[in-house]
Amino acid sequence: MNRRVYAINKGALFLICAMLFSTIAFATNSRASSRIDRFNVSLYIDYSGDLCTNFYVAANGKMDSLGVSKITIQRYNGSRWVVESTLTVKNYPEMQTSNVSQHSAAISYTPAYAGATYQAVVTAYAEDSYGSSTSEATTGQVRT
Amino acid sequence: MENFDKAQKYTYLKQLSTPELENILCADMALPGEDDVDMVLYIMEVIAQREDGRSPENIVDIQRAKEEFYKIYNTADGADQSLYDSAYRHVDTDINRSPIIDISGKATFGHRKTHRRFRYISRMGLIAILAVILMLGTMVVAQASGFDVFGAMARWTDEVFSLGTIRYKSGVDTDTRTHGNPTEASSDKEQAFRIEYASLQDGLDAYEITEVASPTWLPERFVFDSAYALSTPYGTLWMLSASYLDGTDALNIGIEYFDTEPTTQIEKENVPIETFECNGIEVYLVENTNSNTAVWATEHYAYYIDGKIDKNELRQVAISAIKNVE
Numbered sequence: 001m002n003r004r005v006y007a008i009n010k011g012a013l014f015l016i017c018a019m020l021f022s023t024i025a026f027a028t029n030s031r032a033s034s035r036i037d038r039f040n041v042s043l044y045i046d047y048s049g050d051l052c053t054n055f056y057v058a059a060n061g062k063m064d065s066l067g068v069s070k071i072t073i074q075r076y077n078g079s080r081w082v083v084e085s086t087l088t089v090k091n092y093p094e095m096q097t098s099n100v101s102q103h104s105a106a107i108s109y110t111p112a113y114a115g116a117t118y119q120a121v122v123t124a125y126a127e128d129s130y131g132s133s134t135s136e137a138t139t140g141q142v143r144t
Numbered sequence: 145m146e147n148f149d150k151a152q153k154y155t156y157l158k159q160l161s162t163p164e165l166e167n168i169l170c171a172d173m174a175l176p177g178e179d180d181v182d183m184v185l186y187i188m189e190v191i192a193q194r195e196d197g198r199s200p201e202n203i204v205d206i207q208r209a210k211e212e213f214y215k216i217y218n219t220a221d222g223a224d225q226s227l228y229d230s231a232y233r234h235v236d237t238d239i240n241r242s243p244i245i246d247i248s249g250k251a252t253f254g255h256r257k258t259h260r261r262f263r264y265i266s267r268m269g270l271i272a273i274l275a276v277i278l279m280l281g282t283m284v285v286a287q288a289s290g291f292d293v294f295g296a297m298a299r300w301t302d303e304v305f306s307l308g309t310i311r312y313k314s315g316v317d318t319d320t321r322t323h324g325n326p327t328e329a330s331s332d333k334e335q336a337f338r339i340e341y342a343s344l345q346d347g348l349d350a351y352e353i354t355e356v357a358s359p360t361w362l363p364e365r366f367v368f369d370s371a372y373a374l375s376t377p378y379g380t381l382w383m384l385s386a387s388y389l390d391g392t393d394a395l396n397i398g399i400e401y402f403d404t405e406p407t408t409q410i411e412k413e414n415v416p417i418e419t420f421e422c423n424g425i426e427v428y429l430v431e432n433t434n435s436n437t438a439v440w441a442t443e444h445y446a447y448y449i450d451g452k453i454d455k456n457e458l459r460q461v462a463i464s465a466i467k468n469v470e
Contacts, residue, residue, distance in 0.1 A: 033411045034433035037450040038398060040408040054337070056374060056383055056408075058396040060435035060452050101394030101451070102387045104374050106337040117301035128392075137409050 035126040035133040041068075043120050045138035051118055053087075053139065054066050056104040059126045067096030067103045069125035069134065076117040076141070084112055096125065109142045114137050118142055154186040162194055240394045298428055298439070302414040307439060308405030327445050341371045344386035344397055351381055355401055356445045357460045357468035358386075363453065365390040388451075395451035395461075406446035410437050420459065422466045429455050438462040 038058040046052045055068050071087040087107060089095045094105045109119060124135040165187045172184060191455050298307050341347040344358040367389035374383045384399040411432050418429040430437040435448035438458045449461055
């Protein structure tokens with residue numbers, strides 16, 4: 001009986017340790033920003049079948065430049081995520097604006113594949129006279 | 145000596161059964177003048193001994209019954225099975241109502257059963273304790289890592305807070321072979337995406353939202369800058385937003401509509417999250433490097449107030465917004 005209790009206790013201790021270590025691994029996947037307060041990004045399929053990335057960025061003050069610097073469109077190829085396209089301010093000037101504390105836009109992209117699963121990794125960007133900050137978030141997944 | 149002789153004289157009476165002894169007593173009483181007082185007393189003594197269950201014959205019977213019970217009924221094959229029907233089995237689980245007829249046997253059987261039950265209860269208790277420890281451990285670890293399991297479904301890491309899923313980037317490869325096409329920005333789409341309002345409350349009224357309200361108090365130094373509603377491609381509300389400025393410092397308010405969970409990510413410092421309750425709503429105060437954010441959720445909306453504002457003022461703004469809901 002005592003041996004069995006000891007075995008069960010050992011198992012419980014192992015599980016708790018495993019959870020603690022996984023928590024530490026989870027917690028290290030993060031980043032910080034001294035200018036960006038809040039960032040929201042969502043991915044949709046619009047009526048024309050295009051991918052539509054909505055984003056909203058809030059900064060703690062008026063920024064010289066505020067918005068997103070890059071949207072990476074990723075497709076799941078059955079085993080891993082691959083980058084299908086990277087959208088930048090050069091292609092989409094509306095991704096950033098100046099002299100504001102909040103900015104939002106909806107960026108459209110025509111996907112290369114129908115019936116595929118997509119997600120977008122979006123990098124928020126805020127710049128003032130003292131420097132710049134970035135923050136990155138991944139959208140939920142959609143199927144074209 | 146005289147008593148010893150009498151005892152020897154009536155010893156044969158012990159060989160007789162109780163009904164036979166009772167018959168002798170009746171016969172003796174039916175014959176006037178010939179009653180043998182000593183014999184009557186002896187018979188009564190024998191019967192009294194038998195009725196108390198302490199007669200040697202009874203003890204032998206008891207012993208025989210016990211041996212028979214353990215040999216025939218209390219076998220390994222019959223472990224945990226009742227001798228009685230199912231309706232009675234339930235009663236049989238109560239040690240105080242054990243159906244065993246023999247006093248000494250009952251004590252022995254009850255002891256074994258108590259021991260078995262004790263082991264069963266101990267085992268179940270141990271499993272229950274381990275389950276509770278595991279559950280509590282999981283909840284405490286989850287709480288410490290940013291899953292607010294004791295409150296709303298808020299989650300945070302050292303640097304990000306969200307009322308929904310923390311959306312950090314996972315590792316990816318680059319595919320250089322295939323590319324889709326960047327789509328030209330359409331002014332129609334842009335107009336459908338963003339609608340400007342004169343105030344946050346105007347936007348709430350336009351969407352007939354009564355579940356949340358704009359704050360009734362803001363620090364005087366903050367002046368209204370802009371307010372707008374953002375829509376999904378299907379024309380449904382995604383977010384209402386307003387900004388207020390104090391020179392270059394900003395105070396932003398965002399109200400996010402959600403079906404399943406909010407998606408907004410809030411930047412934070414690696415410091416504990418403060419909370420307070422107002423009208424039954426738990427409000428989180430999240431500290432960032434140069435600013436603070438107050439966050440709470442109602443059934444359909446996540447409410448955010450953030451900017452260069454100290455926590456006391458932020459708390460007042462949040463309370464005025466929560467209390468402004470009818």
